[in-house]
Amino acid sequence: MLSFIAQRLVKGVIVLLAIIVLNFFLIRLAPGDPAVVMAGEAGASDQIFVAQLREKFGLDRPLPEQLLIYVKGIASLDLGFSFRQQAPVARLIAERLPATLLLTLTAFAISLGLGILFGVLAARFAGTVLDTAITVLALVFYATPLFWIALIAILLFSVWADWLPSFGYETVGAGYVGLRHALDVGAHLVMPAATLGLFFMATYTRMTRASMLEVKRLDFVKTARAKGLRDGVILRRHVLRNALLPVVTLAGVHAGTLVGGAVLTETVFAWPGIGRLMYDALIQRDYNLLLGVFVVSSAMVLIFNLVTDLVYRLVDPRIEFSA
């Protein structure tokens, strides 16, 4: 197993390098550069100003040289400097990463836990009112745009009921510490995490239900039943365990997008995470920062793919490792 992980890590580094080079050129295909953006924002520009900015961003050098400098930096774990924000890219990302991980991991946990639970319930009581209710709700949440759910949630719970804060990560200026602070962050977390979680929950519910019903029909389940095992045991140990594999696959894919995937939610709820950082960097053509976010989120995808493979093995010991 260790050699499997090692081999996968080596492959991962090669893939990462390819991603970096590809992204480097892709980003520069977009018209406009940071100097253009900053000149525009300043409301004035002359030759010297734009030239100074280009020099500052290193844009006056030939493209291959820029790439070489960048890759060299990455090799020494230096993600470069965001001239626009006057700070090292690694620090900017590190500042935002906890907020994003808190949001997406919570959403992920909610969606996976509830999704599987509802899926199992729906499959167990297939054809009943409960099943119909779960299926319809899942379909609604699956089909409704995220931002709309977010806005309605704000309207309901912030504007009308005044139960939950509508934006931000914590109550600014309140100076809470300890448990009070945790509760405060928690209150801010409820709506964005629920909004983001609902969509994925709907996916897992539908997936689990379908998969359960399929496994239920297989011969070994009939055998188990013939042996006289109790329903609960059959459902848990025979059906669910086998039905989970496709859900794990899907969850693995989703987990990879945890870092960069919450742009919309973070924007609507003013959550200070990576998604917004990436979006701002794109709008401002902050090349180094944008590449930095790409590198980090690509690395996350690679890592989560590896983790998914390991989880497969846990869920189904018949699966063997080979790189």
Add this chain to the structure above:
Amino acid sequence: MLKRVLLGLVVGCGLTAVHAEEPKLGGVVNAVIQPEPPGLMLAMVQNGPTQMVSGNIFEGLLRYSPKLEPLPGLAESWTISPDAKVYTFKLKPGVTWHDGKPFTSADVLFSIEMLKQTHARARNNLVMVEKVEAPDDLTVVFTLKEPFGPFIGIFEVGSMPMVPKHLYDGTDYKTNPNNNTPVGTGPFMFKEWQKGSFIRLVKNPNYHEKGKPYLDEIYWQIIPDAAARSVAFETGKVDVLPGGSIENFDVPRVSKLPGACVTGAGWEFFSPISWLWLNNRNPILANKKVRQAIMYAVDRDFAKDVIWNGLGKVATGPSVSTIKFYSDDVPKYAYDPAKAKALLKEAGYKGEKIRMLPLAYGETWQRWGEAVKQNLQDVGMNIETIATDVPGGNQKIMEWDYDIAFTYLYQYGDPALGVSRNYITSAIAKGQLFNNVEGYSNPEVDKLFADGATAPTDAKRKEAYDKVQKILAEDVPVAWLLELQFPTITKCKVKNLITTGIGVNDGFRDAWLDK
């Protein structure tokens, strides 16, 4: 509808003003800042949000009234020599930087040298300066090469912020660590900045105007979504929405919320004006008749009433009615599609394709682009909209790769500072923004703008600007749309926020909270 709201507010707020209340001390104000500024070092970064936050931290030598008359700032008095070439400023004694070091004329001299390298607008404003001297610690003397009428208008904090010499002299400006913790002389001091969340400023206890500021703290909240910003105001989490914080269509609704006060004041210095850049190099648009036809074809009253919810004013020409030397004695273009069609026919336009770039600044501009496209199609023009984001659009415009493009620019209080740059021949330079990108060139206009800038008396200046406005309105180098208005919406408990011609950008020095 908005008029009614404004009237109601005048009455409502007027009642409290009658008592001439004493400012109360203390309190925290939450304001919205949008988008998040790239930095707060005003001498290095000049975009709108930076000016808005940093106007509290830094100060200029002068401030300007809503009528754009100079007011004392870091300079408590000034004299202008009879030949209008020597400006002598007396600095206020006892002013200190936030770190306790005294502010002196040496800081002024240093700031000017630094700004010439880092601040494009300051560099251009200072072109006429022959030398700057500091005979003593509290005196600064500017000697000009020749009289320059707008010179007294360039000392506002955003145009010429004062920088602490002791922290910047001899360092690499770009990487100076103080850029992240700016030190100024202003009423508020930088405290902390949580990227993506908020910027926090605290009261400067040693501020040179005794008793001010009244507030303890300001939080500038960073909320990226426009709808979320209006909700934040609605739920009382935010007290100040500076102009442009929420979408225009939301302004009437939010203005009517209980406890909301609205004002259009505070934009006199910037006086934003929107227009369509018409690429005069395009053979079709090179024809004056086609350009005039566009002026007749675009329904600007409709745009004002429907797209901008009644905010703003239809522009008459290159100058905005709130800046110096504005003249409305110019050819006018009322909405007249029939006349537009006739002019197009005269010009021999046969339906050639024209590319139009809307401004990627949100919904209002998107809709405006659609409305203008419709207007122009109605008179028979073949318009193709090019979709792009801001950097892409900027690049196209500065490389002259467009036919018609939306924009809006500030006028900085004086035609020589904010108007002439868009029309004079010497301002044609590829690869730059906000100059004469339309490629209009008229020697007479060049001469009149030059005269207007250097004439020794205001009467002479006015003469030149009256003429040039007439010529430009006749020639239509660009198609002027609206004098824009960005109303500032506040909770009524925030008093005395906007007192000068630069509005919120002048900082919260006079503001207080009625608890």
